[in-house]
Amino acid sequence: MPSQAPVIVWFRQDLRLSDNPALLAAHKTGAPIVPLYVLDDDTPGLWRMGAASRVWLHHSLHRLNESLQGRLVIAKGGPLDVLKSVIAQTGARQLFWNRCYEPWRTARDAGIKSALQADQIEVASFNASLLWEPWEIKNQSGSPYKVFTPFFRKGYLPRGVPHPPLPAPASLRLETDIPSGFPSLADLELCPTLPWGDEVISHWHVGEVAALNRLLDFLEQKLAGYKEGRDFPAQEQISRLSPSLHFGEISPRQIWYEALACAQTQHTPQNDLEHFLAELGWREFSYHLLYHFPDLPQRNFQEKFDAFPWQTLPEKDLDQWRHGRTGYPIVDAAMRELWQTGFMHNRCRMIVGSFLVKHLLCDWQIGARWFWDCLFDADLASNSASWQWIAGSGADAAPYFRIFNPITQGEKFDPTGTYIRRYVPELSQLPLRYLFAPWEAPPSVLSNAGITLGKTYPHPMVDHNAARIRALKAFESLKNTA
Ligand SMILES: Cc1cc2nc3c(=O)[nH]c(=O)nc-3n(C[C@H](O)[C@H](O)[C@H](O)COP(=O)(O)OP(=O)(O)OC[C@H]3O[C@@H](n4cnc5c(N)ncnc54)[C@H](O)[C@@H]3O)c2cc1C
Incomplete structure (x- = not known):
């Protein structure tokens, strides 16, 4: 029997074997598979992967390579050149991948597809990371939705149940003749030499198996009560699946x-299940926006925000926000959670985002960039859409007068102070009554708690009431702009 030319599976944001349509399609050809990952740092420009994402990627590729019996070909550079080299070395005639939706990727992939098709290579792409394709959902006039609720209720849910997940191929036939001249995972140097890289990942288990375990653990223990519990950062009643979803481990x-299956067997309250599924809907909505409005990451969705009087903050002020030294304990706890664990609870993302944009009048793009570098789940669609939502410049934005009060947000969503004490240990001895606004504590209370404001913990960098009035004025200045 003549030997069959191998088929290349190009892994991208689908670092898993199960429910992987490109891999399954390759498996079904019966040909030996060349699994490939290419680190492309050139095409994304401004949106080159941030530091935290690179650490996650390192560990995720390590796990994927284990599942592929060490046969994952790893490369760095322009994917077209890499693919041509792999094709030349292996004689592959087919290339399969799962689609990505970032504008830089869609443009790049279209170019690769036509270049390789011109060389008589069969190229096929699949949907592996969204429930529905962004172009499948349109409003009645055939345009993309700009507001979540109609998107979800009228465009999304009526489509019925999404395609069931596909099984992992039973036994993979992997190409044994591994192409040469490619780097090892270590050669990609994804992990920084700073100790931060090891510390930040130590809070997580990475890879496909870990992602599935995290899901099952969440469904069994935390889905019931999710709707209420998801707002309280100390409670951890969330799935923490976002990094795994971003990298496609699940x-x-x-x-x-x-x-659905778990809710049925455990009789989970319907509202908890629906709320959780709606959060997946927010993710899809973010992709819908990014796909139809590719400028979303770098342009105000509402053009009138181009005239917004953002302040240019000195780096030292920005650093106070970035490193959790604003003097507002809930903001500081959240920013330190981000730095220490590569993750921040959604409620806290809203609080720190609002603080940056409204209390400090800082352009949302500066916040989005810091998140991009520090979040394990840094995702162009969700990050851009969420920051624009916070700023009020987005498609379906929070109203401009919604300015989170960083004191009452702490009182309401961290009522026992557990989250603040976990991440701001220098305040751990402060009685709960003063924990959300330490500057209101009498000197004797501060002294008993071992706190010297301005030394062991900062004074608030802005006064909440003054900042609120300033923000309202700034936002009102846009009111009459078209
Ligand atoms: C300023 C800001 C920036 C953000 N940046 C990102 C980002 O870069 N990447 C990212 O994945 N999410 C981002 N989010 C959305 C949200 O905070 C995270 O998806 C969520 O906190 C992840 O935690 P989880 O997996 O435990 O979520 P769960 O509550 O368990 O929700 C399940 C899944 O639903 C999706 N989801 C939940 N909330 C949202 C949301 N508001 N928007 C989009 N998808 C959502 C996520 O994929 C999440 O994993 C951002 C939110 C804000 C306010």
């Missing part, structure tokens, strides 16, 4: 179907 279809 698919939204797997989550959707497991959630």
